[in-house]
Amino acid sequence: MRALLVVNPAATTTSARTRDVLIHALASEMKLEAVTTEYRGHARDLGRQAAESDDIDLVVALGGDGTVNEVVNGLLHAGPDPEHLPGLAVVPGGSTNVFARALDLPNHPVEATGALLDALREGRERTVGLGLTSGTPGTDDESVPPRWFTFNAGLGFDAGVVGRVEQHRERGRKSTHALYMRQVVRQLIGEPHRLRGVITLEQPGEEPVGDLALSIVSNTSPWTFLGNRPIYASPKASFDTGLDIFGLKRLSASALARYGTQLLTSSPERGPRGGHVTARHDLTQFTLHSKVPLPLQMDGDHLGLRTSVTFTGVRRALRVIV
Structure with a gap:
């Protein structure tokens, strides 16, 4: 070999x-x-x-x-x-x-x-599914080249946090969980759309879901880790299925306290839930549109601003040695 x-x-x-x-x-x-x-x-x-x-x-x-x-x-x-x-x-x-x-x-x-x-x-090996993003036809982002992601992507709030962390790393700061948490707070303070979101979820054959203030796309579970604690935004997400999406319509102080606590106490059996939550499981393709340009991240990498991104779940895309 x-x-x-x-x-x-x-x-x-x-x-x-x-x-x-x-x-x-x-x-x-x-x-x-x-x-x-x-x-x-x-x-x-x-x-x-x-x-x-x-x-x-x-x-x-x-x-x-x-x-x-x-x-x-x-x-x-x-x-x-x-x-x-x-x-x-x-x-x-x-x-x-x-x-x-x-x-x-x-x-x-x-x-x-x-x-x-x-x-x-x-x-020992397994063949895992991956996520693929592309520009949406008929939009300003139509020509954006496709890009794969392995575990998660996000349009809006979480991508803004990633961008802030990257700015600190470029200045020589070490990436730590404390740094991430500080940037979460600063992103929330400066978030202009936290009470009424500007993101719309569209998927074939379904009614659009609008006014999302946060959108997290998962290709597996957990979504991320806080130290050694796994965080489950979409507990059913798996390398063996399509993509999952978790969205919130409000990021007010009360909503953040409620759903932030649910995220911190989430488990493989139970994720965030409530009236402001939008959750979809095992999607093959969907699009997130925004009324204004928002930051996009994939696998923790900030990729600039987008107004429309099409997501595709591709099963059995890559062999991984495990």
Whole structure:
């Protein structure tokens, strides 16, 4: 087996020692090429090169969720083909590592490396579904290129929080859960549409749902983690089904207290509920429209402003070593 190891040296918990241990362990089992990313989008370029290669069987991503997202978009640049494309393995090196943890992988890079080697020896893998976004025909965002996401996406409030965190990271701040929580509060204070939302959910054959102030799209569950606590916005979401969406029509202080508490106490059996909640499960395709440009995030990566985004759930899109 020949493998490509993609290392993001800027990931929160990735170190030179971790990289060296991983390289040594993997090289003992396979023919390995290790490449350290040098710019934003480099992991995507490496994933594409691997997809177009005739002799790479596996791509291993060492980094956070953003690194995994880039590798996946590179691997699937021409569309999903699980039987012929290289498989994906993940060694978590970020601050949250939602994709890896949703696959029940260890959250420590050395332990995850051991689990990866065991999976390779035993031939353990699964084919997971992914989310795909694209520009909506007939809108200003029609020409926006498609992009894959592995665990979640959001238009509006949560994407604004992600954007604020990225600004702090660009100034040299370390990504921590405390930083995220502070930006949640600041985003809420500055949110102009928190009492009456501007987002409309449209899906084929259904009446539109308007006035959403928050929209979170999930490809798996949990939605994210707060430290070691999993947060379930859409508990039924799964890599084996289509996409789920969780929306809120109000972000007032009382609504935030109620639904924020429900999120913090959520479980695989019970997510947020109430009169302001919109929840849909196992959707193949739908569109989110906004009356004003809103931030979009996918897998924790801020992607700028959009007024309309079409989401597609693609089942059995990628082989993952687990």
